Amino acid sequence: MTGDDQPGEHYWSLVEPVWHSISIYALPDEFLTQFAAARPVVGHLFAAHWCQSEVCNGGLHQFFGNSTGILAPEAREGFRAIGIAEWADILDEAMQFFGDPYPRQQEDRLARLLPLMREHRGTRQQWNPFYTLDERFYRWLHAEDHRWERAADAYAMAIGMADEPPGG
Numbered sequence: 001m002t003g004d005d006q007p008g009e010h011y012w013s014l015v016e017p018v019w020h021s022i023s024i025y026a027l028p029d030e031f032l033t034q035f036a037a038a039r040p041v042v043g044h045l046f047a048a049h050w051c052q053s054e055v056c057n058g059g060l061h062q063f064f065g066n067s068t069g070i071l072a073p074e075a076r077e078g079f080r081a082i083g084i085a086e087w088a089d090i091l092d093e094a095m096q097f098f099g100d101p102y103p104r105q106q107e108d109r110l111a112r113l114l115p116l117m118r119e120h121r122g123t124r125q126q127w128n129p130f131y132t133l134d135e136r137f138y139r140w141l142h143a144e145d146h147r148w149e150r151a152a153d154a155y156a157m158a159i160g161m162a163d164e165p166p167g168g
Contacts (some may be wrong), residue, residue, distance in 0.1 A: 011156040013044050024050065025065045028104035031070050041081075041159045045152060047071045048055035048078035051091065052148050055137055060094045060130035065113055070104045082155040084148075086140045090133050097129050114168055 022034045022043075035043055050071060054063035061157050064071055072095050079088035103109050113129075120127035128134070141147055 005153075007146035008037060008153060011049070011149070011152035014042050015045050015049055016158050018046060024070055026070075028070060031104070035071070035074060041156070043074060044078035044081040045156060046078075048062055048071035048082055048084075048087075048152065051079075052087070052141075054139070055134065059128065059134040060090075060137070061113065061128050061134075064094070064098070064109050064130075065106075067106050069106060069109050073102055081159075082151055084140070087137060090137050094130050094133050125148035 018038050022038060023031060026034065035047075035057070036048065039163060050068050051063055054066060054068045072091060076088050076091040076095070079085070079091065098109060103112075113160055117127045125131045144150075
C-alpha cells in the first residue's frame, strides 16, 4: 500500500466486481453456484466482508438472522484464509448453535433464534446466544485502528492481486 491508499481499498477492488454476481438472497444451491464461480481469494474476501459488516452493524445475531447467514461457512473459511483465526473460531463456535448440518435457509436459522427472543424479553445478554462471542469479535477488531481492513488488504495484495490474470 502507498501512503495515499485508504484502508480497505485493495480488498474492495477485488470484491466490488463480483458484488452483484453473488446473491445472499438466493436459494442455497443458487448461492453456492454463484459463489463457486468467483476466484477463491475473491470468495474469501466477499464472504468475510459480509460477515464482518453485519457483525459490526448488529452482532452475530443479526448476521445469522439476516439473509447474510447463508454464507457463514464461507465466511469462516475466508477468515482463516485471511489469517484472522480468532474470527474463524468465533464464527465456528457460533455456528454450532444451529447444529450440523449448518442451516443455510434463513427461516431455519430464525426458527432457532426467535423463540429465545420471545422467551427472554430482557436484556440482549439474556436473549442473544452470541453475546460473549460478539464481545470477543469486537475486542479483536478494536485492538488496532482499521484492523479488519488492513488484514483484508494484506491478503488481497499478497494472494489476490498476485493471482490477478494479466490485463485485469
